[in-house]
Amino acid sequence: MTDEEQLEGLLAMLRIRMFEDRVRTEFAKGGMPGFVHTYSGAEAIAVGVIGALEPADLITSTHRGHGHCLAKGAPLDGIVAELYGRETGLCKGRGGSMHIADFANGMLGANAIVGGGIALAVGGALASQVLGDGRVAVAFFGDGASNEGVFHESLNLASIWSLPVVFVCENNGWAESTPFSYASSVSSIAERGVAYSIPAVSVDGTDLTAVRAAASAAVARARQGNGPSLLECIAPRREGHFVGDPEEYRGREQADQARESDPIDRLAEQLVARGILSAEALNAMRKDWSGQLDRAYEFALAGPWPDPLDVERYVYS
Numbered sequence: 061m062t063d064e065e066q067l068e069g070l071l072a073m074l075r076i077r078m079f080e081d082r083v084r085t086e087f088a089k090g091g092m093p094g095f096v097h098t099y100s101g102a103e104a105i106a107v108g109v110i111g112a113l114e115p116a117d118l119i120t121s122t123h124r125g126h127g128h129c130l131a132k133g134a135p136l137d138g139i140v141a142e143l144y145g146r147e148t149g150l151c152k153g154r155g156g157s158m159h160i161a162d163f164a165n166g167m168l169g170a171n172a173i174v175g176g177g178i179a180l181a182v183g184g185a186l187a188s189q190v191l192g193d194g195r196v197a198v199a200f201f202g203d204g205a206s207n208e209g210v211f212h213e214s215l216n217l218a219s220i221w222s223l224p225v226v227f228v229c230e231n232n233g234w235a236e237s238t239p240f241s242y243a244s245s246v247s248s249i250a251e252r253g254v255a256y257s258i259p260a261v262s263v264d265g266t267d268l269t270a271v272r273a274a275a276s277a278a279v280a281r282a283r284q285g286n287g288p289s290l291l292e293c294i295a296p297r298r299e300g301h302f303v304g305d306p307e308e309y310r311g312r313e314q315a316d317q318a319r320e321s322d323p324i325d326r327l328a329e330q331l332v333a334r335g336i337l338s339a340e341a342l343n344a345m346r347k348d349w350s351g352q353l354d355r356a357y358e359f360a361l362a363g364p365w366p367d368p369l370d371v372e373r374y375v376y377s
């Protein structure tokens with residue numbers, strides 16, 4: 061990555077972190093319905109992988125999808141309004157946090173069904189292959205999802221049809237309250253690639269440049285017609301599973317450890333040490349984004365609720 065790309069990457073990660081910090085505060089006030097799961101700590105994965113894509117490429121996301129949405133270029137106002145269930149939201153208030161989608165930007169949807177996005181990305185890749193439009197699809201999913209049948213079926217089908225898809229496992233060490241070490245038959249998700257003749261690598265998911273390098277290779281391979289890849293990105297879960305999770309199942313020491321390898325501090329420190337970024341510029345970035353967040357919340361809360369009489373609109377069967 062060039063210096064400029066690293067600066068842009070830092071800014072993109074900072075935006076996600078500040079977005080999620082604000083969500084946590086606003087959710088606690090009670091106006092945001094449902095459950096929310098934050099992406100804090102995994103920013104380098106969404107930013108590194110999506111940075112390797114073209115705007116027309118496709119992604120599918122998870123229940124932890126705000127970071128993917130922001131990195132793929134979804135408009136901030138529409139995201140926040142969607143979290144509040146308003147007609148002005150990206151999905152006209154029908155999706156909320158866990159089903160937010162933005163087809164205009166190739167974001168095919170967050171998904172409350174764990175593993176639900178993996179096969180959708182395979183479908184997106186198949187469409188691209190049939191249409192010959194050169195698009196690549198990326199499926200983001202967790203380590204827990206990789207123990208589900210749909211993960212294995214998807215990798216097999218993508219392999220035999222040589223589909224342009226990249227499977228990105230965000231391994232944060234936990235599936236809700238179940239440790240990865242207990243629930244998985246392998247010590248690394250990347251080991252599973254060999255069962256489907258899919259090249260696989262495991263990288264530090266808190267290192268933006270490492271994620272970007274691995275993603276660029278996988279995306280190039282897909283775009284050249286050489287088929288799927290599996291990319292495991294390891295990034296410890298900084299927060300609870302959902303906002304408000306008391307985390308009784310993991311000790312304070314473990315939670316503190318997870319916060320040690322911060323992808324944003326790490327890159328910011330490097331860029332400051334190399335004289336590419338100043339503390340003042342970093343503060344200015346924070347201030348600017350904070351103002352944009354204020355305006356997005358004002359827009360969202362002023363938005364109308366969907367009309368109950370419209371409940372059957374946008375339902376296809």
Ligand SMILES: Cc1ncc(C[n+]2csc(CCOP(=O)(O)OP(=O)(O)O)c2C)c(N)n1
Nearest residue numbers: 124172173174202203204205232234235236
């Ligand atoms: C099919 C299905 N099974 C179970 C759940 C309940 N559930 C929601 S999130 C989650 C854990 C998922 O873990 P992982 O895939 O590792 O993602 P992470 O939350 O760690 O990002 C579970 C079990 C669900 N939503 N869908």
